[in-house]
Amino acid sequence: MTTTTRTKTHLAVLAVLGLSHMLNDLMQSLIPAAYPILKEAYALDFVQIGMITLTFQIAGAMLQPVIGMVTDKYPAPYSPVVGMMFTLTGLLSLAFAPSYAMILVSVTLIGIGSSIFHPEATRMARYAAGGRQGLAQGIFQVGGQAGGSLGPVFAALIIVPWGQPSLAWFAVIALIAMMLLLWIGRQQRRISAEFAQMRASNSTGADAPRHAPLTIGIGLFVLTFLMFTKNAYGESFRSFYTFYLIERFDLSIPSAQMMLFIFLLAAAVGVLVGGVIGDRIGRYRIIWISVLGPLPLTLILPYADLFWTGVLTILINLIMASAFASILIYAMDLLPNRIGLIGGLFYGLNFGLGGVAAAFLGVLADSYGVEAVYQFCAFLPLAGLATWFLPRLDDGIGKTT
Template identity: 55%
Template sequence: MSASEGVLEGSGTSVSSEGVALTVLAALSVSHLLNDAMQSLITAVYPVLKVKYALDFTQIGLITFTFQATASLLQPVVGLATDRRPRPFSLAWGMVFTLVGLLALAAADGFPAILASAALVGMGSSIFHPEASRVARLASGGRHGFAQSLFQVGGNAGSALGPLLAAFVVVRWGQASIAWCSIAALAAMVLLIAVGRWYAGRLSTAGAGARPASRARRADVSRARVAASIGILLVLVFSKYFYLASLSSYYTFYLIEHFGTSIGAAQLYLFVFLGAVAAGTLAGGPIGDRIGFKAVIWASILGVLPFTLALPYANLFWTVVLTVPIGVVLASAFSAIIVYAQELLPSRVGTVAGLFFGFAFGMGGLGAAVLGVLADRTSIEFVYQVCSFLPLAGLLTGFLPSLDRRGVPPTGPTAAARAS
């Protein structure tokens, strides 16, 4: 049993403790909002940086790759380390890297400096996500899907705010105005210090701070089946984040080049898509708590295929309309995938979170880099025609075992024990 699971056994024992858990979940969600708003600002200001520094699409893709790869490589390591010994205040320390990265981006005077800034923001992300996901599960009272969705919806809402900050602040006041956005990092640090104190108190009460994580898995699923299932889930994450990379990194360019929209209008249309992603993220976890996470994964990956196939051939109006169901349906997958994987490996919560968040970031970065090269060699329109087939990977969901996790787990004295 991991240290955090030892804490779970003593949580949720009264109405007041459940209220504190909801407060912690809200603080994590808001911190995630602030964290991802700052991160999405990087991709949102690409049109500004492209014009100012005469960047091509390959260089744009390399910026995303640098940020995403840094987060991808470090997150599994952070997750494994915190499984062995939780570090409650690492969340606030991770935000320091994001703060420094944004300040560096505001002062960057060329492509190498932009890459270095993106790497610092990626380091902050790698520290934040695995441990924050663990604390969200700790504060869930057994409603793991709900907690994971509430945590992640903050991040998606923050990602949606990035284009608005770019449209109304950076486009108007220039690259240096990015420094003002770093105030969000200071606000997040205040919240995360409070969360760290709560977490440290739980660890102290349980006396579990130094206990290493076990290698336990679900007794009803063989080791080989667990390994194969994790592999399938990673393929599904690949398809999801490669497709999302095509929209988060190149959607504004597609709108500008294909339909002749202004930079400001393109940022607003990107906000519509990212807002839909936030809505889908909030829905996926609670629905999975009720009907099972495998069913949500089925619907969210494969169900988006008709919309992605139609997108490259739609006019401007229908392009904007189609991105709404694409965002809602596709985004509902990730919370379900994370919780499903954690159910397969219940004593490796941090490692699973680090692996999947890290892989998601890595695939997003690799996707941005590969699609940037493809766009330079062909066209931005061709990129969307190719990516429209990625959701076919959802057919692999049929090979996942059914874990029969249905219904919302009860709250109260026994809920946390049943969740461990």
């Protein structure tokens, strides 16, 4: 029996990583949160709204795997600071965009900033985890989910009453994030050295297994497919939920934004709980629960009244978000020497695939009404049956068995 050496879990570093992820995703979340304002100011239709999301998400998706591959060979601990500079520029540009074309340019800059931020930040979360990978990814991702949930709150409290130029006020958040990322960059050399020492001392540790190319290919394909279906459902809320609530229940924009905040906050809880439980019962089981569990709820949602719409959306996102940490760690276990690539690929998929889904759903909403979006998306959890084909990795209960 082989003894596995584990480094300590650097909770302070993980906390700062989670906070910087929160600030990064908060600024990104201001884009869909501002959609009702932009729709009215520029007389946009739902297809154009979907194209804003597609442009933003594709910009974030294209560079992430490339940056991940580069930083796997040449670590760049301060690259997230550069990414934050792009986000800062895009946010200021969006605040004063004179046209729809300039909105697209602005969200492209913000997407590029995200693409630079995620791969290296994901690597640092992996290094700082010690033997608690689920907890580490849960903390890192709960920061992102919490930041994403705050966008609608700031939209209701600041952007709606003060208008589009108030987006520029959030530039201070980018400056704070840059300072946090500078501190994280200074910690990386020491913590990465500890991680390398742990790997060298473990003959069958977390990063030692080598898997057959077919196993890797099938695993990554299934994980990618599951990510796409989860993101497609999530985009139906991020891009169109406020319009759905306004149209069906005659809510005001601030009230609809607050309901969106509650929905997104449930995702923050879900990723953390899912990461911790995944350390105990295994990634494979968490993925099954997450992808199929919401199906009865999604089928009921389009026919629920306002109260039950709120309850169901919280439960759906809580369950659906619980698998993201497990999916990411599962992919890292398949390719243990390509942490940056996996981080870039799967966060990039979050952007790119979500953007494709948003564009399609925008066409659906314009053609058949926004309620048709949720009637269609109700069946997306059925795609979770693909989990059956996910390779079972013999890495212990804390991983995928």
